[in-house]
Amino acid sequence: MRPRLVFVHGVGGPRDAVGELADWTRALAAGMHNAGHSAVADGLLGGEFDCRFVHYADLFRPVQAQGSAVEVDDEQAAGILLELLDEVLAGLSESLPNTPHAQHDAQVARVLAHARAEAAPQPQEQGTMAAVRRALNAATTVLSVRMFRGLGQWTAPKLMVRDLGQVARYLARRETDGSGLTLDARIRIRVARELDSPTTVLVAHSLGSIVAWETLHEGPVPVRLLVTLGSPLGMRTVVRPRLVPQPPCTPDRVGAWLNFFDHDDPVAVRPRLEDDFGPNGTQVRPVSRRVDSVGFWVHPARLYLAQPGVAGPIAEALRTAAATTGEPSA
Template structure:
């Protein structure tokens, strides 16, 4: 039995899992071609190396009826404010150009707590306003990933909703557990699996892999928020955060233009596992447009090359 390839998506709205899997596979094929410089690196060839699968969970976030503006529960606003505050502060530490600095400082000022006595929707509206301001950043403005601050705020809130671990369905299961189960359902303990996870999906996959008994020769994280020390890292399970025992190699990639990745060096925040594996972080540079998409990362030779190498290695060893 040959190896498997599992994709885990990040924040965002509803999508077609089959179409998304095909798009990720096509981008990976582009990256492999860049890395190899020879041979057949088409999506079909990658399909021949491993059986691809896509862990989809966006529908679980859509199931809750929104209680405030932008589909954000007012109870979530404090954690979302902390998330935005860390994104802005670390971005300022990177030394942006004067125009970007003005935008970031304006957004930071908007994050100040509202005056006492304001209505319940005020914190939510403030979050939306901050996101609207951040969309004026050149990379976000040109890319068109979000139509407005309302949509951006709602998607970023998925991070705090997952880590809040309090939303329950009719059976009492929390949304984070249901999301992890979607990942675990796609994993096969009988064969090695290369796992590629993006954005919030990197958090989901890392937690899920702690419950996976099968081998993972390579775990790849793209645009991961795991290193966010105010909102994400303290809420990861288990604590302290550590590499799952099944992971043999972990490569973490980040783009300087990716605003969702304020603290990229996971080596500083995740303990090694019993195999001695720890994250290895590498920076990539985009074309200056919106960098926080999985396909943007996967089309890079430095990202796709190790994925193909791990799959080929698993095939050569008979998938064992």
């Protein structure tokens, strides 16, 4: 059996799973080369490993609520959306001292403070659309600042709120289908399908790290190495209390867990997960490591995968597994 490498994506619109797998694989191979693992990188590009890309973006189909512009029509999800937006805005505020653009411009900090005020729930305003309007107003304020325009894939306020809304919809654990399965359960089923036999490395990005962590708690199949990238798992007020199961800990069948974060990634709030996640039965707990990418928007998975510090441990896990199974890249 070839060593298996599974990728789990995060938020965003419709995806080309084949194209994404190729892009992520190329980025990881580049990181492996720079980390001194050229043989494993060549094997990765040459098809020596069983590489899979879990695709679930299509499950976030647009809801049919009248007037909904960002695919959120549940009051509970809308409330979570505002909490998530506030966490991201706080993360952007904390990263300002590290950007040359903001060092001499206090106006940017004032704009972010104003956006957080816009996103704050108001007692006199209730209902889903009121919350969505507040989120859109705050996103519009943030993206009006030149340095924030086009943050990653957020070229418009609606896209920013849509993506954060996907995290909120997952954590709301509603939107049942005809068989009674909630949206979050359907997403985890997608991941579980690719974990039907022992997996060498599971790489999960952004929302995908929440999905993967919960899926691993449900499944009996061992994973040698769990790698989380730009993870929001450390959001203590929004994400952590809503995780299942509680209290949060390392899934039992995980042999090692590496969590990578960039100091300027506003999604990876409270990134040192070992402070909040307990060990599993074999005393495995997350180990968080910082990486530094160039640019202001450092959240994309490909930037993380191209980091030698991220790609190196993945290469080592694949090389060890290949040696065990007698694959050529051993």
